[in-house]
Amino acid sequence: MLGLLSLLAVLCFHFPELLTSHEFRAVYSEQFARHLLLAGLVAAFVLGTLAVLRDRGRRVALLGVGSATLAVLLGGTNVKFDAIGQTPYSLGMDWFVLSLFFSALVFVPLEHYLGQRRMSPLRNGWRTDLAYFFMGHVLVQFILILVTASTSTVAALAAFPALKSAIQSLPVWAQFLLAVFVADLTQALLHRAYHNIPWLWRFHAVHHSSREMDWLAGSRMHLVEIVLTRSVVLLPLLMLGFSQPAVNAYVILVGLQAVLAHANLGIRFGWLEYVLVLPRYHHWHHARHGEWIDANYAIHLPLVDMLMGTFRLPRDGSWPQEYGVMKLETVPRGIVRQHLMPFRRTRHYDDHVR
């Protein structure tokens, strides 16, 4: 992984206009990226060589060392570039590389030592989920454009100036808490619709098709669902006029909590499980069990489910036996077939829906 990510990083240095996103570049410095690339290359060589010497996963190790070598041959950390020009469209390859690197760095050891189940990061379906992770990050700009286009006009039409100024007079932390509640309530109502309306369930079934739950599994989401959910959730935040720092803090929280909620973490959180959505809470939402098909829609605050009457959490600290949709055969494997699946006419999904 380090070898391949290093190779992609070198390509980002060669083609910054095309492969890196203007918005995300503002978050990190060129120096930081070069240092990290150097560390990644060294680690890929050392770990790959050790694996070959110990005869463990030789093919994978050679792939890693090979791609790190190619990265060095292509210029490594010394690739020079001029001022980065503005392009109408670019990919978020830098966002993908950095996000995957740091998520894996945090969650792979955490899940290994504190996992609720023992499983390899390379479990069944990891390629599919990694492909979703790749798509969601690399296409970030296009997703953003679609979300902005669909929300800005509606938000401009439905404006409540008095309410807006009342909200903006609140301190940022209060705006943030209110934004999280409003966004989660909207998300949970839409989420419940995904589970109850057959044609919406077709899209959401993709997310529920993961048979194994870990930090990467949450990435599995149909592109239509990504755009629709983000637009619908962003709409009330824009209409109510929350300040930019409050919305930004909310967006960061969504990113973290959506990954955390799917993670394979067996830590006991006690009463905190009733205040915040944590892995066990969302894992029950993914349970492959007839009695659990209408529960735990929130992604931030269990309070939202309590208000909707859909809050459920076993008091004994137990976890689901199995994850996935009720009829496994209705969702195909692989990102391409899963993206086509909702548009096929022949299948009947109605019996999945409550």
Ligand SMILES: [Zn+2]
């Ligand atoms: Zn769901």
Ligand SMILES: [Zn+2]
């Ligand atoms: Zn989920």
